[in-house]
Amino acid sequence: MTLLxxxxxxxxxxxxxxxxxxxxxxxxxxxxxxxxxxxxxxxxQWSADTHVKWRTPLPxxxxxxxxxxGDKIFLTSTSENELVLLCFGTDGKQQWSRVIGKGNQxxxxxxxxxxSPSPITDGVHVWAFVGTGKLVCYTVDGKLAWSADLQQRYxxxxxxxxxxxxxxxxxxxxFVQLIHGDGKxxxxxxxxxxxxxxxxxxxxxxxRITGASRENEHSYASPMxxxxxxxxxxITHGADFTVAYSLAxxxxxxxxxxxxxxxxxYHPTLRxxxxxxxxxxxxxxxxxxxxxxxxxxxxxxxxxxDSKAVLWVREDNTPDVPSPVIHDDLVYLCxxxxxxxxxxxxTGDEVYMERTHSHRHRASPVFADGHLYLTARDGKxxxxxxxxxxxxxxxxxxxETTSASPVISxxxxxxxxxxxxxxxx
Numbered sequence: 001m002t003l004l005x006x007x008x009x010x011x012x013x014x015x016x017x018x019x020x021x022x023x024x025x026x027x028x029x030x031x032x033x034x035x036x037x038x039x040x041x042x043x044x045q046w047s048a049d050t051h052v053k054w055r056t057p058l059p060x061x062x063x064x065x066x067x068x069x070g071d072k073i074f075l076t077s078t079s080e081n082e083l084v085l086l087c088f089g090t091d092g093k094q095q096w097s098r099v100i101g102k103g104n105q106x107x108x109x110x111x112x113x114x115x116s117p118s119p120i121t122d123g124v125h126v127w128a129f130v131g132t133g134k135l136v137c138y139t140v141d142g143k144l145a146w147s148a149d150l151q152q153r154y155x156x157x158x159x160x161x162x163x164x165x166x167x168x169x170x171x172x173x174x175f176v177q178l179i180h181g182d183g184k185x186x187x188x189x190x191x192x193x194x195x196x197x198x199x200x201x202x203x204x205x206x207x208r209i210t211g212a213s214r215e216n217e218h219s220y221a222s223p224m225x226x227x228x229x230x231x232x233x234x235i236t237h238g239a240d241f242t243v244a245y246s247l248a249x250x251x252x253x254x255x256x257x258x259x260x261x262x263x264x265x266y267h268p269t270l271r272x273x274x275x276x277x278x279x280x281x282x283x284x285x286x287x288x289x290x291x292x293x294x295x296x297x298x299x300x301x302x303x304x305x306d307s308k309a310v311l312w313v314r315e316d317n318t319p320d321v322p323s324p325v326i327h328d329d330l331v332y333l334c335x336x337x338x339x340x341x342x343x344x345x346x347t348g349d350e351v352y353m354e355r356t357h358s359h360r361h362r363a364s365p366v367f368a369d370g371h372l373y374l375t376a377r378d379g380k381x382x383x384x385x386x387x388x389x390x391x392x393x394x395x396x397x398x399x400e401t402t403s404a405s406p407v408i409s410x411x412x413x414x415x416x417x418x419x420x421x422x423x424x425x
Contacts, residue, residue, distance in 0.1 A: 008337075009212065011101060018194075022039065022409070022410040023409060023410075024068060024123065025067055025407045025408060025409045026120060026121050026122060027120050027376060028067070028118040028166045028222065029275075030407075030408075032074045033224055033227070034255070035323065035366050035367060036325065036366075037408040038369045039411060040369045041305075041369065041411055042368040042371070042408055042411065043163040043190060043413055044393050045396060047396060047398075048397070052422065053092070053412060054091070054422075054423050055422050056093075056094070057420050058332040058416075058419060059079035059080075059086075059097075060079050060104070060115075061078060062075075062076060062116065062416075063113075063115070063120045064116060064117060064404060064416070065363075065416060066407050066421065067121050067126075068406070068409040068414060069121045071089055071090045072087055072088070072095070072121075072140055073087070073090060073414065074119045074126045074140075075118075075120055076115045076117070076118070076128050076130060077115050078114070079102070081102055082102060083102070083114055083130045083134075084097050084099055085097070085100055085128045085138065087126075087140070089164070090362060090410070095142070098138060098142060098144070100128060100134050100136055101134045103130075103134050112161065112162065112164060113114070113162070114162055115131070117166045117222075118166045120167060120169045121140065124140060124246060125137050125139055126139075126140055127167065127169065127174060127197065129150075129167050129176065131164060133149050133150040133151035133163065134147065135149075136196070143208030145198075145200075146200035146258050150178065153202065154193060154205060155189055157217045158218075163178065163180070164220045164222075165177050165178075165220070168222075168224070168234060169197060170247060171247070172198060173197055173203060174194070174197050175192065175194050175223055176192070176193050176223070177208075177221075177223045178190060179208060179236065182208075190209070190239060191206060191207050191209075192206050192208055192223070192236050193206075193250075194207070194247070194250060204250040205250065205416060206250035206251070206252070208236065211240070212238075213266075215269040215271050216239060216240055216267070216269070218239075219237060219272050220238075220273040221273055222275045224237075224278055224383075225278070228280040228281070229280060229281075231249055232246060232247055234247055235283060237275055238260075238272045239272075241255055241257055242259065242276060242285040255300055256285060256305060256310075257305035258305045259272075259285065259291075270289060270291060272287065273320060274320060275287060275323040275364075277323055277325060277326050277331075278298065279326035279327075281298050281299060282297070282326065284324045284326060284331055286319050286333070289318075290318065292314060292319075293314040293324075294310060294313050295310070295312050295313075295348060296309050297309045314348050317333070317353065318333070318335075319334055319336065320335065320336040321336050321362050322334040322335075322361050322365060323365075325365050326345060329344065329345045330342055330343065330345055330346050332367075334356075334365045334372075335361070336361050336362070338355055338356045338359055338361055338374070338376060339356070340352075340353070340354055340355075340374065340384060346374070352388070352389075356374055356382040357380050357382050358375065359377055359378050359380065360377040362377055362403035363374050363403055366407075366408065370385065371383050371386060372385075375402060375404075375405065378397075378399075379398040379399050379400045379417060380402060381415070382394075382396075383396070398415065400417035400418065400420065402415065402416065412424065412425045413425075
């Protein structure tokens with residue numbers, strides 16, 4: 001082989017193994033908060049012994065998804081009776097650890113603890129919220145910028161299995177939904193708040209009154225950002241309603257009821273865990289326990305219940321825990337039992353519903369390079385080809401319990417199990 005031909009082959013090999021776009025994954029649902037990566041050349045096959053760049057043990061179990069910016073990875077974790085924020089390099093080596101607080105609350109056996117919310121970073125600071133109500137901000141080098149106790153500021157949490165909502169970062173503000181209590185006007189415990197991301201100072205707090213009762217008073221979903229076509233607002237989910245708020249002042253923009261109508265058929269335990277998903281012009285709102293899924297016109301305002309703003313309703317088969325993914329003309333719903341339901345984005349008509357892996361699914365799906373990544377509690381990740389035809393591309397097993405969603409950055413998949421942080425390439 002000539003020298004020129006050798007150089008051509010080497011260059012081709014380099015180009016074929018490099019991601020076209022390397023992006024940071026600064027929040028739980030990724031760069032645009034919709035569970036979608038724009039990277040290519042993402043791994044689809046691995047095992048505990050193959051395609052593992054590194055595996056680093058963690059000090060305790062948790063469900064928080066890591067976030068990645070540049071060459072740093074951040075995640076929250078339990079560590080015996082402490083709640084910690086950890087920083088690793090993308091080489092797998094721990095750079096620092098900071099104690100956020102005490103308390104390793106175990107919720108319903110192995111379903112979660114106080115380190116369930118995921119951190120957020122912008123490459124300069126990293127913010128972490130834990131179930132005890134502590135909200136902290138550190139520089140990416142581990143220096144404390146500020147700390148706040150949201151229970152002291154906004155009232156004691158009254159939520160059965162712990163506060164698990166991950167905050168939203170947008171234009172130097174952090175938005176947190178605190179949906180708990182009884183949702184009634186006389187107590188006014190549930191609220192949505194905005195704080196200054198630089199200082200932690202309160203900006204606004206809006207009471208969230210819905211009339212929900214019993215277990216439905218509590219939400220384990222996370223707020224989401226709608227940010228398309230120059231329009232931005234906050235979406236909150238829980239206590240029988242999906243409610244959107246102005247980012248500037250916390251005023252209600254729209255409200256969707258009918259998710260659990262009051263009356264004789266009222267479901268007493270329809271608490272929400274799965275979070276909404278947003279794409280340009282549409283918000284998909286799951287419910288719980290095999291209930292309905294709603295899609296609404298994201299450009300409308302006011303009370304959207306029973307209005308033309310409701311684009312379609314799927315009467316059953318909602319994902320109970322994993323959040324939806326909206327990509328191109330399809331909506332992907334991974335049910336807690338491993339069934340993948342795909343709906344037409346415009347009409348809500350079923351494209352297919354097929355079984356992937358028969359085990360509990362707690363992590364939310366991630367889309368990358370034409371594939372969906374569905375993570376089960378037993379550590380098996382099923383890779384499904386995106387589109388209207390069902391095809392399992394691979395099933396990859398790490399043999400470790402996990403409830404955190406996959407993270408993709410610079411061609412590497414990061415998987416957080418209860419035992420370790422893995423890098424797959």
